[in-house]
Amino acid sequence: MKRRDVLRLAPALAAALLPGAGHAATELLTLELSGWPALRRSLAGRRAIVHLWGLSCAPCIDELSRWAAFIARQPQARVVMIEVEPADPARILATLRRAGIALGVSAGHHYAVQGFPDERWRYSIDPSWGGELPRTLLLEAAGAMRAFSGTTDFAALQRWLQR
Numbered sequence: 548m549k550r551r552d553v554l555r556l557a558p559a560l561a562a563a564l565l566p567g568a569g570h571a572a573t574e575l576l577t578l579e580l581s582g583w584p585a586l587r588r589s590l591a592g593r594r595a596i597v598h599l600w601g602l603s604c605a606p607c608i609d610e611l612s613r614w615a616a617f618i619a620r621q622p623q624a625r626v627v628m629i630e631v632e633p634a635d636p637a638r639i640l641a642t643l644r645r646a647g648i649a650l651g652v653s654a655g656h657h658y659a660v661q662g663f664p665d666e667r668w669r670y671s672i673d674p675s676w677g678g679e680l681p682r683t684l685l686l687e688a689a690g691a692m693r694a695f696s697g698t699t700d701f702a703a704l705q706r707w708l709q710r
Contacts, residue, residue, distance in 0.1 A: 575636050575643070575650065578629060578658040580668050586627070586658075590686055595625040596704065597684040599672075601632035602642060604680040606698050611646030617701050618648065624708055628657040631664055631680070 578586060590597070598614065600607035618626050628648065630639045639659050643650060650657055669676045673694050676682060685693045685707055 575630075575640050576656050576658045577636075577661045580660065580662045580664065583668070583672050587686070590625065590627070591688070591690060593625055593688050594708070595627060595686040597627045597629060597686065598699070599629050599631050599680060599682040599684070601630060601680045602634045602638065603632055607681045608642065608646075610681065610698050611642065611648060613699070613701060615647035615649075617699075617704065621705070621708060630657075630659045632660070633663055634659065 600611070602608070614626075614628070618624065628643070636659055640650070643657060648657065664678075666678075669678050673682075673684065673692070676694065676696075679696045681698065682694060682696045683699055683704075685704075
C-alpha cells in the first residue's frame with residue numbers, strides 16, 4: 548500500500564477506533580441526555596475544554612469564528628463543542644462550518660444534544676449552571692472542573708492551557 552493510500556484511509560480508521568465510531572468524519576455527533584458521564588470519562592486523563600453553546604444564543608454565534616481561530620492556533624488542545632438546544636443537525640453543521648470550525652476525529656468531536664435539556668441535565672454537568680449560554684468548562688486531567696458563563700476570554704483560556 549502506498550503512503551498516500553494510508554494517509555487517505557487514516558481518518559476512516561481513526562473514526563472506527565475512537566468514540567463516535569461509525570460516524571463520518573464530517574458528521575456532528577449526538578449526545579444523549581444520559582451521555583454526559585461517558586463523555587466526561589472519555590475526556591479524563593488530559594486537560595479538555597468543553598464549550599456549551601446554542602443556535603439561538605447571539606453571543607454564542609458571534610464568537611464561533613473566534614473559537615475556530617483559537618482551535619486552529621492550539622492544535623494540541625482538546626476542545627469539544629456541544630450545541631445544547633434542540634435544533635436541526637444540518638443547521639448546526641452549517642453554522643459550525645460557516646464559522647470555520649472543522650469537524651471529525653482529527654479536529655475533535657463536536658456534539659448536538661439529543662432531546663430537551665432540563666435542570667437535572669444541567670445539574671449533572673455542573674451544579675452551579677443555571678442554563679445560561681455560552682458556558683465553558685475547563686476540565687483538568689485529574690477530573691477537577693472550573694466553569695464560566697459568558698463570552699470567552701481567549702487570552703485567559705490560552706494561559707490556562709499553558710499552565
